Amino acid sequence: MAVLVGVGMLVAARPPVDVLGSFGSLLQTFLPWSGVGVLVLLALAALRRSAVTAVAVLVPAVVWCSLFGGMLVDKRGAGAAGGDLTVVSHNVHDGNPDPAGTARSLTASGAQVIALEELSPRTAPAYERALAESHPYHSVQGxxxxxxxxPLRDVRPLAIMPWTRALRATADTPKGPLAVYTAHLASVRVSLAKGFNTARRNEAAVALAAAVRAEPLDRVVVVGDFNGTTDDSALAPVTAGLRSAQEEAGAGFGFSWPASFPVTRIDQILVKGVTAVSAWTLPRTASDHLPVAATLRW
Incomplete structure (x- = not known):
């Protein structure tokens, strides 16, 4: 069982997509939790008082540490004081009953750039009013x-889906221009007929990746709700060439969903041409996601 768990982790980390299909995405989304299997095997070894079994458990333990051990190290730097810009991304939920309170919570982070996903015709004006004084430059696209x-310029919607769920803008910071992409990839659908269906999300990721590759600026940050983790190889088109701020400068896994008991990180801050010096999740708002934040330096 120990060997099977260890081999299973390795296969799930880089599954043959043509064989496992979208099920591979499901495995990779929750792959960090495979460590629970190691703990169960270790408990069974202790119950049996078997030294041989305990040694065998080292196989999956070493595999898990090789995959995720680095996430257990606190890599946060000096925070906002050690960076040039702080960015926050938050799926605010289209049914959020308290947009003003959510906005206050986000501005308390001290972020200069705030990206919001899942706005609705009802809530968008409320965020515009709540953030008008602290963040006077803004654009809502879909x-x-x-x-x-x-100041923001060159703002435009991105056609990654039939309706607008992504935008690109240039933020003119004191250190120079920064390209900012905000995206909300399609939701994953789970049904008895189709199982774990990620096709529409994956297509949106490919379209977003094409836009990012064509970006002429050297400094780029891509944020949003990807409905998938950076471990998900199906999202490689957009994550390749970018670095996760959480993996580079965070503490722990930075799980962001669901807000009531986070078990996975589907909200991302990815960077290129800048360095993440700190990354963290913000306190819960009235949304079903936790906000994610990162301080960047260049």
Whole structure:
């Protein structure tokens, strides 16, 4: 069983997509929790008082540590004081009953750039009013929006889906221009007929990746609700060439969903051309996601 668990982790980390299909995405989404299997095997070894079994458990333990051990190290730097810009991304939920309170919670982070996903015709004006004084530069495109203390230009929607759920903008910061992409990839559908269906999400990821590859600026940050983790190889088109701020400068896994008991990180802050010096999750708001934040330096 120990060997099977260890081999299973390795296969799940890089599954043959043509064989496992979208089920591979499901495995990779929750792969960090495979460590629970190691603990169960270790408990069974102790129950049996078997030294041989305990040694065998080292196989999956070493595999898990090789995959995720680095996430257990606190890599946070000096925080906002050690960076040039702080960015926050939050899926605020289209049914959020307290947009003003959510906005206050996000501005308390001190972020200069705030990206929001899952805006609705009802809530978007409420965020515009609540953030107008602290973040006077903003743009709402479809269901996503970007607010900034620095001027925004070259703002345009991105056609990653039939309806607008992504935008691109240039933030003119004191250190120079920064390309900011905000995206909300399609939701994953689970049904008895089709199982774990990620096709529409994966297509949106490919379209977003094409836009990011064509970006002329050297400094880029891509944020949003990806409905998938950076471990999900199906999202490699958009995650390749970018670095996760959480993996580079966070503490722990930074799980962001569901907010009531986070078990996975589907909300991302990815960077290129800048360095993440700190990354963290913010306190819970009235949404079903936790906000994610990162301080960047260049």
């Amino acid at each position: 269901t996503v929006g970007l607010w900034s203390t620095y």
